[in-house]
Amino acid sequence: MLRYIAHRLILMIPTLLAVSAIVFIIIQLPPGDYLETLIAEMQSRGEAVDPNQIEALRQAYGLDRHPVEQYFSWLFGLLQGDFGWSFEHNRPVSELIGQRLILTFVVTFSTILFIWVVSFSIGTYVATRQYSVSDHVATLIGYLGLATPNFLLALVLMYLANQWFDTSIGGIMDDEYRNQPWSWGKAMSVLEHLWIPVIVIGTSGTAGMIRRLRANLLDELQKQYVVTGRAKGLHPRKLLWKYPLRMAINPFIADIGSILPEVISGSAVVAVVLNLDITGRMLLDALRAQDMYLAGSFLMCLALLVVIGTLLSDLALAALDPRIRLGGGTSR
Amino acid sequence: MNEATTRGPQDSGGRDPVPHFVSDAPFDPDVEVVLTEEQEKYYMASQWKLMWWKLKRHKIAVAAGFFLIFMYLVAAFAELFAPYALQHRDVRHTFAPPQSIHLFHEGKLVGPFVYGYSAERDMETLQKIYTPDPSKVHRIRFFCSGGYRGADYEFWGLFKADFHLFCPSGTRQPVYLLGTDRLGRDMLSRIIYGARISLAIGLIGIVVSFALGIGIGGLAGFYGGLVDNVVQRIIEILKSFPRLPLWMALSASLPAKWSPLYIYFGITLILALLDWPSLARAVRSKLLSLREEDFAIAAQLMGASTKRIIGKHLVPSFASHLIASASLAIPEMILGETALSFLGLGLRPPVTSWGVLLNEAQNIQIVVLYPWLMAPMIPVILVILAFNFLGDGLRDAADPYK
Numbered sequence: 129m130l131r132y133i134a135h136r137l138i139l140m141i142p143t144l145l146a147v148s149a150i151v152f153i154i155i156q157l158p159p160g161d162y163l164e165t166l167i168a169e170m171q172s173r174g175e176a177v178d179p180n181q182i183e184a185l186r187q188a189y190g191l192d193r194h195p196v197e198q199y200f201s202w203l204f205g206l207l208q209g210d211f212g213w214s215f216e217h218n219r220p221v222s223e224l225i226g227q228r229l230i231l232t233f234v235v236t237f238s239t240i241l242f243i244w245v246v247s248f249s250i251g252t253y254v255a256t257r258q259y260s261v262s263d264h265v266a267t268l269i270g271y272l273g274l275a276t277p278n279f280l281l282a283l284v285l286m287y288l289a290n291q292w293f294d295t296s297i298g299g300i301m302d303d304e305y306r307n308q309p310w311s312w313g314k315a316m317s318v319l320e321h322l323w324i325p326v327i328v329i330g331t332s333g334t335a336g337m338i339r340r341l342r343a344n345l346l347d348e349l350q351k352q353y354v355v356t357g358r359a360k361g362l363h364p365r366k367l368l369w370k371y372p373l374r375m376a377i378n379p380f381i382a383d384i385g386s387i388l389p390e391v392i393s394g395s396a397v398v399a400v401v402l403n404l405d406i407t408g409r410m411l412l413d414a415l416r417a418q419d420m421y422l423a424g425s426f427l428m429c430l431a432l433l434v435v436i437g438t439l440l441s442d443l444a445l446a447a448l449d450p451r452i453r454l455g456g457g458t459s460r
Numbered sequence: 461m462n463e464a465t466t467r468g469p470q471d472s473g474g475r476d477p478v479p480h481f482v483s484d485a486p487f488d489p490d491v492e493v494v495l496t497e498e499q500e501k502y503y504m505a506s507q508w509k510l511m512w513w514k515l516k517r518h519k520i521a522v523a524a525g526f527f528l529i530f531m532y533l534v535a536a537f538a539e540l541f542a543p544y545a546l547q548h549r550d551v552r553h554t555f556a557p558p559q560s561i562h563l564f565h566e567g568k569l570v571g572p573f574v575y576g577y578s579a580e581r582d583m584e585t586l587q588k589i590y591t592p593d594p595s596k597v598h599r600i601r602f603f604c605s606g607g608y609r610g611a612d613y614e615f616w617g618l619f620k621a622d623f624h625l626f627c628p629s630g631t632r633q634p635v636y637l638l639g640t641d642r643l644g645r646d647m648l649s650r651i652i653y654g655a656r657i658s659l660a661i662g663l664i665g666i667v668v669s670f671a672l673g674i675g676i677g678g679l680a681g682f683y684g685g686l687v688d689n690v691v692q693r694i695i696e697i698l699k700s701f702p703r704l705p706l707w708m709a710l711s712a713s714l715p716a717k718w719s720p721l722y723i724y725f726g727i728t729l730i731l732a733l734l735d736w737p738s739l740a741r742a743v744r745s746k747l748l749s750l751r752e753e754d755f756a757i758a759a760q761l762m763g764a765s766t767k768r769i770i771g772k773h774l775v776p777s778f779a780s781h782l783i784a785s786a787s788l789a790i791p792e793m794i795l796g797e798t799a800l801s802f803l804g805l806g807l808r809p810p811v812t813s814w815g816v817l818l819n820e821a822q823n824i825q826i827v828v829l830y831p832w833l834m835a836p837m838i839p840v841i842l843v844i845l846a847f848n849f850l851g852d853g854l855r856d857a858a859d860p861y862k
Binding site: 142143146147150151154155157158271272274275276277279280283284286287290291385386388389390392393394396397400401407411412415416423426427430431434435438 | 693696697699700701702703704705706708709710712713714715791795798799802803805818821822824827828831834837840841844845848849
C-alpha cells in the first residue's frame, strides 16, 4: 500500500507541472496584457497616460520579461504560497482567493456528500424494485436532471422562490457576514444558505450516479451467488447489504475523479447566477479584465482540487478493493 | 457399468420412466438445417440492419430521433418557420408578454387568433403594462406571404422572399406567441433562428472532436508503447481540468476584435478541443480489445494487410459505438455553448443562439418582471433530453449480437 501511495504521489508531480504550464499559456493567450487594458481605460476616461509610469508598472510587475521567465517566477511563487499580484484589485491574490477557495471547497464537498447520500438511497431502492412505478418515476426524473443545465435550474428556482415565497435564495451567507472574519454565526449562516447551491449543482451528478448504481446493482443481483444465498434462505436485506451492494458501490468512489470536475464546473456558473461568493464571479471578472495572476491562480487551484480529489478516490479504492491494491498498477 | 453409461440412456432398458423420442430418419450430416423465413432473415441481415431492428424496439429513442430530425429541419428552414425576420424590431411593443391562441370569439368560431394588446404605463414604476384587449382580434394566417413589416428575409442569404408558414394579418396586428424582448423582437422567431446556431455548433464541434479523437486514439491504440503512454498522460491531464472554467478561460482569450463569425468558429473549436479526450480513450480501448478478437486474428492469419484489417474489420465493428457516443457528446457541446454565451463569454450578438438569448435573462430582476425571457431554456432542455434518449437507444443497439 505504501508503495502504491508513493507511486501515485510521484505521478502527480508531472501532471501538476503540465497543468500549471497549460494554465499559464492560456492566461497569456490574449493579445496584450492588463496594462494595455488599463491604458485604454484611462484614455477613454480622458486621462493623460504617462508613458514613464506605465513603463515603471510594467517593470514592477515583470511584464517586460520573457514569458518563459515569467512562468518560472510564477511557478516558484506558487510553490512558496505567493500567488502573485491582482492588478484589478491591487492586492495580493492570496488575500483575495483564500476565503473563496474555502467556500468552494465547502460547496464541492457538501455537493459530493449530497450526491452520494441521495443516489445511494434512491439507486438501491429502485434497483431492488426494477420496472416498478417508483423505478420509472426515478428514471424519468433522472433523465430530466441530466438534461437540465444547472445554471438554468438555478434561474428557475430563483424565479419560483421570488414568485411564491417572495424571498431571494441567492448568496451563500447573510450580507452582514460578508468580508467578516470567520465566526460561529458566519459558519451557521453559510450552512443555512448552502442547501440551494448544493441541490442545484448536485442534481445532474445525482441523476447520473443513480443510473450507474442501478445498472451495477442489477448486474450483481443476477449473479449466481445471489441465487445461492436466496436459495439457502438468507434474509433478503442481509443478502442485499452483505455482498451485491459492496460490489456495486465501487463506482461511488472511482467516479469522484469524473464527478469532481463536473461539480466544480457546475459551481462556476451557478455561482454567477446565484451570486455566491465562491470562485465563479471573480474568475469571470478576472478573465474579462485579463487580471492574469488572479485568473491563473483560480484555474490552478480548481485543477489542484480535482487532482487531489482523484488521488484520494484512487487511494480509497485501493484500500477497498484488493484487486487494485495488489495489482499495483494504475489501471482502472 | 462403465460400458452401460457410454452406450447412452436409450439402452438402459425399462428403468427409464420417461420415454425418449428418437427419430427413425437416417442421420445425414450433409443435409442443411432448414431455417424458417424469419430466422433466415435474421441470420442474413447486415450489422446495420440488426442495429436498426434493435433500435426500433426502443420506442422513446425512435421518438427522440424524429423530434431531433424535426428540430434540425426547423433550424434549416428557420426563415419559413419564424413569423418575423431575425432583426425585426417593434418599438411599440417592447417587453410584450406572450399571447395565447384562441379559436372562438364571443361564441363564434373565427379560427386561430390572438387578442391584441392594450398598453398602459404604470406611472409609479414607469413600466409599460400590457393586457389582452378583447376588442382586437388578430387572426393568424397560414402559408402566407408578406403583407406586414418584418416579413421580408433573404433565404439562406441567397434570394429575397416573404413566404412564411404562419404570420400575422398585418403590421398593426402583431402576433407574439412567446412575447418580445427589450427591443420588441419576437421571442419565438429568435428562438427558431437561434436553433440554427445552437444545433449547428453541436454538429460542427462533433466533427472536429471526432477527427481529433479517432486520429489520436487510433494512433495510441494502434502503435501502443510510447505513443500510447504519451497520449494517455495528455488525456489524463486534460481530464483533470474542470471543463467549464477552462472553456471560460479559452473563450475569454479570443480577441475582442474578431468578427462574430470568427468568434463562432473559435468557440466551436474550443468546445471540440476539450471534448476529444473521452472519445480518444474509447477508440483506443476498443481498438485494443478488438485487435485480440478472433476475427481480427483470423484476418491476420489469412494474410490481410494491416490497412485492410483496420479499415475492413476493426473500424466497422466499432463505428456503431462511435455514433452512439457522438450522440451523447453533442448535447454536451450545445450545453457548453449555452453556458458560455449565457455568461457573456461565448457568441456575441448579432449572432443569435439560445445561449445569447438566455444572456438577457441573467438578471433575476428582469426575469421576475419578464419571465418569458426564460423561454429559450425549453428547447435547450428538450433537445438535450432527446439526444440523451437517442444516445441511450443507440448504445443499446450498437451491439446487435448481444
